[in-house]
Amino acid sequence: MKGTIQNRDKFLNQIAGRLDRSRISSPIEKPSWKFQPQNEVLKDASQDELLEVLKEQCKKIHTNLYTTDSQELPAILGNIVANYGGGPVVTWKDERFTRWGLDLLMKKEWFNQNIEVFEWDYTVGEQNIRKAEKANVGITISEITLAESGTVVLFSDENKGRTVSFLPATSIMLIPKSTLVPRMTQAAKKIREIYQKTGHVASCINFITGPSNSADIELNLVVGVHGPVKASYIVINDL
Template sequence: MMIGTIHNRDKFLNQIANRLDRPRSTSPVEKPVWKFQPQYEVLKDASQDELVEVLKEQCKKIHTNFFTTDSKELSDVLGGVVANYGGGPIVTWKDERFTKWGLDSLMKKEWPNQNIEVFQWDHTVEDQNICKAEKANIGITISEITLAESGTVVLFSDENRGRTVSFLPVTSIMLIPKSTLVPRMTQAAKKMREIHQKTGHVASCINFITGPSNSADIELNLVVGVHGPVKASYIVINDL
């Protein structure tokens, strides 16, 4: 990963301080402690099972199909969802978790034997990835953090996990490890900070996606599927 170099930072900050007619602050900014913090109260005592139920109900509101399974049954469930959407072409991330969850046989044998084209993201072929994604019927990705309250998945992109897999195909299937469920944005932000502190890495692109594409900005009329994906399914995998 390339890390940028900051040039003329002190000169720039000193100039701002001079324009504001005050000394430049050099000590760290202390995080304020608020008397009331309602953002931490919503669903704060909910168990993972309860968060699954909250997510399930929210999916009804965001026009998203919802499924639950474990890794043993995931191949059958995913195969059924793909069949209901009309099969391929399919584009996926290159992610070792597909192997961990027992999906290699489905992706590399069963689907090809059914004449369902499966393309795995490959950063070495560059623009070919985009061509495959825009022609795909289904894109399959994995949520890193999942907001139960809003039904939002959080996707981390990198060289093996192209961002276009989630929005260029007609349909999006998002695999959600049960362990990734958090109540809402407050806890998602905290978890992202913890991931950064642990790994020292920030994804090249972080997308918050709530079901299929929609627009309600014209006379408050909701239109689902105004741009890809027009359909979406969440599959929660019990990994706890």
């Protein structure tokens, strides 16, 4: 449902008046810059080359990286959850979990282990947040992945609560290999393309680089201050 914008013209006219000029209502031509170095970094890199860049960056951001295909994904995901100490686990509600052979997870059997799994359900409201607060592992999916910085981009919607990525103690991000791009420049272009194609974009877009990090106090790096203490990326070959 789209909201209603009220008093827009009055508001914009008031701002223009404070700037001592008339309001500009005609389209503004996009400037053409002679030099655009942001487009040159890794511009000719293949998906395999971008994956190698991502692997190296993950070493710097305290993040484990695994590569697999959909057949081996359930076993690898199960091992990572076990290494993190098991459940409770909280996940998004996303059809890709089933497509990638994670039906056991969706059915809350988790490979015959006694691990509680909660799938995000917008109809139960704040119960989702309570479950995420108590979860040991949160599992999400990256829509765009920045190789240069090791950053995953998560799109929130009613089935993909943003708390799944930052309230649990540990985080696992599933990364389709096709989502790899060089850097922020290409990520912004992809988001714009999504909007131009569909007419809308996620109301909340999170750029997450590994586990929670902070060096605000005396430049000492501390991991896990305001989010997961540990993070793992699983790159799934979907090409």
